[in-house]
Amino acid sequence: MPIPALIVPLMDEKALRLLWDDDQISTYPFPYLRGWCPCAGCQGHDGERQFIKVENPQLATIKPVGNYALNLGWSDGHDTGIYSFEYLRTLSDQVAEFNATTTER
Numbered sequence: 288m289p290i291p292a293l294i295v296p297l298m299d300e301k302a303l304r305l306l307w308d309d310d311q312i313s314t315y316p317f318p319y320l321r322g323w324c325p326c327a328g329c330q331g332h333d334g335e336r337q338f339i340k341v342e343n344p345q346l347a348t349i350k351p352v353g354n355y356a357l358n359l360g361w362s363d364g365h366d367t368g369i370y371s372f373e374y375l376r377t378l379s380d381q382v383a384e385f386n387a388t389t390t391e392r
């Protein structure tokens with residue numbers, strides 16, 4: 288499993304950039320990352336992933352969890368999301384789709 292070699296918050300662009308140790312570069316807009324928060328409070332227990340829409344979220348804290356995940360805290364005080372590297376790679380694969388739908392509006 289690739290791991291992020293470098294974690295770069297881009298506060299002006301409101302996005303988080305990860306440089307992975309297999310040379311992939313992922314850039315996640317904050318609303319996208321916040322929206323897919325994996326915690327039980329956001330996702331419930333019915334198994335289907337839900338997107339939580341938050342207006343203009345800002346990334347407040349980034350904490351490594353072991354060597355498998357990042358704990359991201361947000362400006363709305365929400366900090367229970369543990370984003371596993373595997374999950375972040377999945378989100379990375381889908382971010383282009385998200386960007387396409389948000390720029391259309």
Ligand SMILES: [Zn+2]
Nearest residue numbers: 324326329368
């Ligand atoms: Zn959450």
